[in-house]
Amino acid sequence: MALSPNLIGPVVSSITGLITSTSMSFIGLALNYGFHPDFAVRWLKAAVTSYVVIVPMLMIVIPPIQRFVMRQAGLPAR
Numbered sequence: 001m002a003l004s005p006n007l008i009g010p011v012v013s014s015i016t017g018l019i020t021s022t023s024m025s026f027i028g029l030a031l032n033y034g035f036h037p038d039f040a041v042r043w044l045k046a047a048v049t050s051y052v053v054i055v056p057m058l059m060i061v062i063p064p065i066q067r068f069v070m071r072q073a074g075l076p077a078r
Contacts, residue, residue, distance in 0.1 A: 009059060009063050010059060013059045013062055025046035
């Protein structure tokens with residue numbers, strides 16, 4: 001199954017957002033709150049909230065960054 005070129009940006013943003021939101025919310029909550037009995041619930045809530053915020057932002061900022069890097073590498077930008 002091939003991925004449509006139009007979906008590359010949203011897919012990259014979604015995967016990057018998932019990794020970023022889960023890891024950063026885990027680290028931030030663990031360092032600032034500690035591992036209390038309700039840690040898992042608080043972490044999931046923080047991860048979902050940050051995912052909803054970060055994915056739209058990544059969909060806006062990743063394409064220009066990708067074009068810039070491609071130009072700097074001397075490769076044709078899409």
